[in-house]
Amino acid sequence: MAKKMHDTPNLDQLESGPWPSFVTGLKDLAKDKDYVVDLLGQLEESYQTKKGYWKGGTVGVFGYGGGVIPRFTELKNADGTPKFPDAAEFHTLRIMPPPGMHYDTDTLRKFCDIWEEHGSGLIAFHGQSGDIMFQGATTENVQKSFDEINEMGFDLGGAGPAVRTSMSCVGAARCEQSCYNEAQAHRAVLNTFLDDIHRPSLPYKLKFKFSGCPNDCMNAIQRSDIAVIGTWRDNIRTDEELAKKWFAKHGMDELVNDVVARCPTKAFQVKELSKIKAGEHTSTVAVNDTHGIEISNQDCVRCMHCVNVMTGALAPGKDKGATVLVGGKSHLKIGGLMGTVVFPFIKLDTEEEVASLVDYAERHIDFFAENALEHERSGEMIERIGLANYLDAMEIEVDPAMVNSPRMNPYVRTDGWEDEVAKINAKKQAA
């Protein structure tokens, strides 16, 4: 039995209602832990005063420089002692999950046992960067709990100016839209940079995210410095059995209004079967005895919409790989940036092909470490120096797939034009 609970009139109101309540969970923990009794006390005070009361500090585990988020209470009595002394230290361990966030119950139970013994008993699955967040341990217990979690085969994630924990979607494990082995790429890239994850020494944070298709379930384009998005080069595959099944259920109105009309490049047409033209770059499939679908794959931008609506009837092609974008981030400091295409297509089937992605990542991080200003993200650095200079440094050839349109102003010095044309022509001839 723990000590008496503090009054929590505000938090109590978050116990009613149908959604699972974190307050009820905390109160459950507080039955046995003075630690959580005082945590609830401090949280209630925040609800009353509308102020936060945690400050950072310096707490870590032996051998690593980051991965623990230190929190010390700032809520003090007049004499300087903590108002809620049992929760005066409330540090979080960020632990990297397996790709796709798959677990067996045995592993989850072991996490619970460790955290019940050494920590608050509060675990978040998962934080916004993808970490399992073991929330709430005293400075003394951080090392003990890390040692036990580490012995289970789990490692600390990133914090501060470091390579951060990554996320990959469920992908090939359970999704028909998967275009590469997300888990393999995720581990190959991240595990190359363990030193940069565990010992923060970059100009600022650097995030990778891995989505298996352009649905981008990991939100990689908007919030990762390097986004790896599955895609394919050949034609959309078709399955007549499933196409007819879909049509029988949904009919012509839905096919026209929900699929044809929503194709962003008008690559998707419905035609009478007799008018459908097969071709090297055309996908065709009948939906009933009179009508069928004709997709011009050279016009298709792999947006996924028709494949999402008619899953199975339509599917990504067989020549799969990924598009790589660089520079996504949120507002601070110059405003939100989405990633920019730097590789329209790479293959990721073999270990060598995955290694070439890792090689690019290494060259990017080297360049970032050397050229970014303090607290500058990759996207801001590229905005400052211009994409062309970045590509030069990375030895990546320019490609019109990298831009929405060519430049709209004349403010560029073009006296190297002939040399560039000569280089492109020489390359064409050599090919």
Next chain:
Amino acid sequence: MNQAVQAAPAAKRKPKETGVPENTKYLHPTLLKNYGNWRYHDRPRPGVLHHVAHSGDEVWSVRAGTQRQMDVHTIRKLCDIGDNFAEGRVRFTIRSNIEYIVTDEKKVAPLIAELEKNGFPVGGTGNSITMIAHTQGWLHCDIPGTDASGVVKALMDELYDEFRREEMPNRVHLSTSCCEINCGGQADLAVIVQHTKPPVINHDLVANVCERPTVVARCPVAAIRPAMVNGKPSLEIDESKCMCCGACYPPCPPMQINDPEFSKLAIWVGGKNSNARGKPTFMKMVAAGLPNNPPRWPEVGAVVKNILTVYKDDARPWERLADWIDRIGWPRFFEKTGLPFTKYLIDDWRGSRYNLNASAHIRF
């Protein structure tokens, strides 16, 4: 660098720098067997995904909402359900929903019943409003303007039925963020703290706590400059330039940006992560000035519900919030939702000219 505070030397154990673990040992055996060979999926009912492999194997995934910040008793309860009613393998989605994977369709209904009996709503698939991506807030963050878990609990209580149904025009992703850094991320609809007053500086502390050049460099509008105040080196703010973003607060806690009254909440709409149909989009601010009103933030809930109700009634199938507004236009969005379009919603940050209407395209 962070090794100043350590356990006793005897306890020093070298970490096993193993990195990201392999997921194969955690995968359901049927997922491992059919890895990369799935044919299609459908959704027999809200909260259930049915995947069929090219081998003919089938799996059902039952998805349930959680509170994300879970106590060990809750996690053990979820494990008990996984062991007794499913097949011992689970995964979590990016929005903190748990998924149970089973190979026997007969297990689906009892599993759903057990989850709901224990208070875990089954849903969050397809055209539902799924669980809110959120941050830490007062529970753990060092710079929060508001709470996270509490806002989410209050909103999800309101949106509970839509989580368990698939009746929205398309999927709806929500996020909340406790400061303008927006850790909650881009979403169809986001609730984000919006400060309205410049930071209040404790000049006694700046010199000892803050690396002043770093703080000066952090300001997006160059409003901060070094100054001597009361004989001490400190910082001052050009309040006519300051747009109250709070970027100076993390590197310099004596520049307090959070204020119980003047830290307000804003609502943003139309973020889309996916490339489906149009390219990904950033969300746009459509309402601000909402009070930070714990424990249930009713004013925020009312605006969120209003926008989502109008969207649900008016959007066509497969239109995400951004797609819907693309079709009806911003004037009609503000008209239909009744939200005031104020001058503060006209972008004046860099690149803002591309957000202005440079055409005669007007809907009447």
